[in-house]
Amino acid sequence: MAYWISTILTIVIVYIIISVALYYLQDYLLFKPEKLPKDFQFYYENQETEEYNMETRDGATLNGVLFKSKEKPRGVVLYLKGNSKSIKGWGKFAVDFTRHNFNVFMVDYRGFGKSTGKRSQKAIKRDLQVVYNKLKELIDEKYIILYGRSLGSGFAAKLASMNNPRMLILDAPYYSLTKVTARYMPFMPLSVLMKYPLPTYKWLRYVCCPIHIIHGTNDKLIPYKTSVKLSKVNPKLTKLHTVIGGGHKNLNNFESYHNMLDDILNKKPKEIDLQTTSINVIHSSKRKAKA
Template sequence: MPAWGITILIVLAVYAGISIAIYYLQEYFLFKPEKLPRDFQFFYENQQVDEYNLETHDDAVVNGLHFKTSQPKGVVLYLKGNSKSIKGWGKFAVDFTRHGYDVIMFDYRGFGKSTGRRSQKGIQQDLQMIYNEVKKKVEEKYIILYGRSLGSGFATKLASVNNPRMLILESPYYSLKKVAAQFVPFMPLSLALRFPLPTYKWIRYVKCPIFIIHGTNDRLIPLASSVKLSQINPDRTRLYTVIGGGHKNLNNFPPYHKMLEEIIHYKEAPINLEGSSYQKDHKQ
């Protein structure tokens, strides 16, 4: 065999090897879980918190926290990012409890005290189970879905098949496949990625108001991702930008909290265009 033929075979073998490695090892790159012992005690200063465990259809356990207010206006189902556990994420519950909303936050399979084998379908089923449990106690018109980073895709899927009051996405991705392609652009991720999370497909079926918050300096998931998402279901979507905000620090920008306050107190109403410049031509 000529030298160039051997070179091609080597390249193909390396390519195939990398593809197989991505398929089987992608969870280690996508998920950065922190595991907690079963007897770990959650504590958050000045917060009333109840811990709960739900058993899934395949005998796994989903562990979560319920941050309570005295007279709740509703409940926020908070879907966190891909790292750590709710031990650290719980500190963000104050951004909603201070406005009178209960917060339910939980760990995905393999995070914190939650157990079970991770898969996109499995996590989606867990989410629907949790949503159904919330619905038993709270009408959907009082449920807010909040998805941050990794959680934005799952939150969008959940909103697309239910009827929550609103969907809030922080630093969302167009699809996880697009994010992964930034780092391995030469790989066939449509075949290799087991967690494609196509937010752009699901968002078109969301029937409630959609609010997207994104930092202009986000290096992991560019602002362009949110711009593209906002164009899919434009009549229901509002896009907020945090000037100078990155991927993990929006909570450190006062405008973010102003945006959040405005969003959670939003009341849907038709736009009154009477007497406005709507459809007036600048050339006239």
């Protein structure tokens, strides 16, 4: 009997140690920042850029780069990136929008690039609202497009739920970050431990603008079925775009991805008169009796 009690106590102690370690180490596991010196100069071939620094109410600095359209801009895309590197590398994706005559603004989260400050889910959400408000001072909100890539998809959904942008585009989004982590740690009490639960599905319920979800069928990190599930949260406003064979980090290498962006950014959805379609047609296998 003493042996079993000792074994159970050992398991409980190990479980508690792992839980505590997960709580305090998750920032290092989740975020893979690249820090840049204050005097670093951003340069992107064939792209005109302007760097900005914004101060937050708690004294942090948010560093961002505006990529300018070569022609009169049709609006601005607030691009919220993934969990690694800095906008030094992520800036290469701006061309996918400037080529359609949209300006693009990218910002580094706290602790990434030149941005400073103590990181938390609440702080990042507050920071991004500050950025959004700054954009609204420069351009009417109806010309702002929110684009969230991977980690940034949750924050983009939150911003869209609190504001009224032109549209929301989610690239390889997660249902919630707690769900993603649960795939690797199914026996841990993640609902209690996660400092960054990022419940995308909850925020999507309150989004009032068109929602476009782009996901690859070969995504090993965040399965494609996640976006199928998300598309059902706010179905009347959501359209799911599927990149056949696309993974988590390589959607930009697929021609279909760029065709999808072209459709999303340039083509206005047509109003359909459902009364002229087969939606209410009743099919019957029975023949009417002859008189």
